[in-house]
Amino acid sequence: MRIYLDHNATTPIHPDVLSAMLPYLHQAFGNPSSIHSYGRETRQAVDESREKVAQLIGAQPSEIVFTGGGTEANNLAIKGATLAKQKKSGHIITSAIEHHAAMVPCQYLEKRGFEVSFLPVDHDGLLDPDDVRRAITDKTILISIMQANHEVGTIEPLEEIGKLALERDIPFHTDAVQSVGKVPIDVGTLGVNLLSLSAHKLYGPKGVGALYIRKGTKILPQVFGGHQELNFRAGTENVAGIVGLGKAAEIALHKMQAEGERLCRLRDKLWERIKERVGSVRLNGHPKRRIPNTLNVTFDLIEGESLVINLDLRGIAVSTGSACTSGSLEPSHVLLAMGVSPPIARGSIRFSLGIENTQEEIEETANALEEVVGRLRSTSPLNENGVVTSMRSEV
Ligand SMILES: *Cc1c(COP(=O)(O)O)cnc(C)c1O
Numbered sequence: 001m002r003i004y005l006d007h008n009a010t011t012p013i014h015p016d017v018l019s020a021m022l023p024y025l026h027q028a029f030g031n032p033s034s035i036h037s038y039g040r041e042t043r044q045a046v047d048e049s050r051e052k053v054a055q056l057i058g059a060q061p062s063e064i065v066f067t068g069g070g071t072e073a074n075n076l077a078i079k080g081a082t083l084a085k086q087k088k089s090g091h092i093i094t095s096a097i098e099h100h101a102a103m104v105p106c107q108y109l110e111k112r113g114f115e116v117s118f119l120p121v122d123h124d125g126l127l128d129p130d131d132v133r134r135a136i137t138d139k140t141i142l143i144s145i146m147q148a149n150h151e152v153g154t155i156e157p158l159e160e161i162g163k164l165a166l167e168r169d170i171p172f173h174t175d176a177v178q179s180v181g182k183v184p185i186d187v188g189t190l191g192v193n194l195l196s197l198s199a200h201k202l203y204g205p206k207g208v209g210a211l212y213i214r215k216g217t218k219i220l221p222q223v224f225g226g227h228q229e230l231n232f233r234a235g236t237e238n239v240a241g242i243v244g245l246g247k248a249a250e251i252a253l254h255k256m257q258a259e260g261e262r263l264c265r266l267r268d269k270l271w272e273r274i275k276e277r278v279g280s281v282r283l284n285g286h287p288k289r290r291i292p293n294t295l296n297v298t299f300d301l302i303e304g305e306s307l308v309i310n311l312d313l314r315g316i317a318v319s320t321g322s323a324c325t326s327g328s329l330e331p332s333h334v335l336l337a338m339g340v341s342p343p344i345a346r347g348s349i350r351f352s353l354g355i356e357n358t359q360e361e362i363e364e365t366a367n368a369l370e371e372v373v374g375r376l377r378s379t380s381p382l383n384e385n386g387v388v389t390s391m392r393s394e395v
Contacts, residue, residue, distance in 0.1 A: 002315040003361045007201075007293060007354035008150050008178060009319055013244070014203035014355075020247040021205065024240035032237050033228065042239045049246025053210050056249040057176075057195060058186035065211045065232040066242050070177040070198030071101040072222075073211040076233065077173040077194040078105040080219035081142050082114060090141035091115045095127050096337035099150050102175045102196075103333075106144065115139070124286035125154035125338050132161050136168055143172045147190075148179035151334040151350055152285030153294030155179065162191020171217055177201050177209075181252035182260060182291045193217040199241065203355065204248030208241030255355075263353050264292040266362050270351060271295055273366035278373050284335060284348055293353040298340070299373055301380045302347045310372045316365055319350045 004012075013021075024045060030038025032046050050061040067073045082092060094106050096118045103118075110116045117135045121127050127145060136143075143165050148155045158174055165172035173194035176185060180195075181202035187195055194217060198209040213219055213232065225234030274281055274297060284296040299307060304320040311318055320332070331345035340348070351365075 001364075002317070003357070003365060004317045005351045005353060005357065005361075005365065006317045006319045008350065008352035010200045010206065011203045011354055012356065013205055014248060014251055016251060017204055017244045017247045021240045021244040024243050028239075032239060033226065042237075045243050046237055046239060049242045049249075052246040052249045052253075053197075054212075056185070056253050057180065057197070057212060058188055059195075059212050060215065062230070063187075063212055063215055065213055065229045066237060066245070067209045067211055067233055068238070069207055069209040070099075070175070070196055070201070071209075073177075073196035073198070073209045074099075074102045074173075074175055075105050076211050076219065076222050077196055077213075078102060078142065078144055079109065079222055080232075081171045081173065081194065081217070082109055084218040084220040085141050087141070089113050089115070089139070091117070091137055091139040093117045093119065093132060093135050093140060093143045093145075095119050095121060095145050095156070097121050097125060097149055097151075097334045098144070098146050099175060099177070101177075102144055102146065114141075121154075121337055123339050124289075125149055125152045125284075125334065126286055126289065127156050127161075129157050129160035129164065133164055136164065136170065140168070140170050143170055145172075145174060146178070147174045147176040147185075147195075148182070148291045148294075149285070149334060150178045151332055152296045152338070153178070153290040153352075154286040155183070155289045155291060158190045158192065165193075166191055178294075179291055181248070181256065182293060184256065187212055187214065194219075199245035199248055202248045202252050205241050205244040208238050208245050210245065259355060260292040263357075266357060266359065267293060267295050267351070267353055269359070270353075270362045270365065271297070273362070274369060277366050277370040284338065284340065295351040295353075296348060297351070298344055298348045300344075300347065301377050302373060303376075303380075304346050304348055306376055307347075307349055307372065310376065311365075311368060314368045314372070316368055319352070320346075320348065 030042045032043040050064045053064050054061045106116050119131050171193045174192045175196045177198045180197040193214040195212040200206040221232050223234050280300040282298045331342045335345035
């Protein structure tokens, strides 16, 4: 039996999503830009998906642009909004805990002469809207702050930031890849101009996502060619993927509340068990303002990578943080920005739950953790500050 607790890295495709997609991988193969019946059939499917995605976030269908995933949506938003100003310089405000898919586009613009403020967060991973207020200058051309953090799950105060952005007429983007489908979202309430989402984080297929572009927001396209996606993103549409995203959005809208409550209970149960059975642990992320499926824990005296590998040997899949940075020995930039010291950050594990997880799996995971952490700690060369001490006794 295997247990998958890494849903923030990716989720399995929901069976109903797969069924919805299948016809568009064979019989219904028309190009949505063709005017014949084959084309009209897929055009209609793409348009229906656009409506479903719009509904999930409180947008108009005409404000949804399909992309090749969350990373592409972030690039279109961040580079697109900045470069649309047709200026060689300007100021961007973002946070120090963004996913690489938002952080690296900002760093790229920084190299190209734009000024970027990477705002700090507190110990819980929460950004202070007053820091945003203080950071805004006459040169600020974009604010990009994620809605929920992928590693610790903290939910940022977007509404307050949205008000500041609106007052100063600054485009406001959010990377909502980890929150869409997990918490109710209304783009109007959040006050965002741009919102990125990705299908494979909500039980849809990989390689498809969307960017919400509020009517009137200026964006320079990043992929040029045909007139697809209202001229914002050229290229023949990934019809099956888009249909999958639409179905996933529809399912999320119906299941979100009950599933969120269920996951929250399972997650809190796991945390209780870890505290009872393992001990010497700390919670990373905000204790309350958190997406319901995410639990990030530091295990004292443990090297995160060894814990991941040992749990994997027992069929349990967890992560040390972002899937994109695992494999590198660098501690997580998110935990470092939260003031966690590098050795402690290396002992942190992310458990991210999803629809197929059960109470039994949580108990099984707690059993495995008790055994594996106990064993690793008994042979750990780390002291309580996470510093390696020599295992050889001096003669
Ligand atoms: C996964 C993720 C992305 C990237 O989305 P892809 O569809 O994998 O490109 C961006 N931001 C956050 C917060 C994510 O968790």
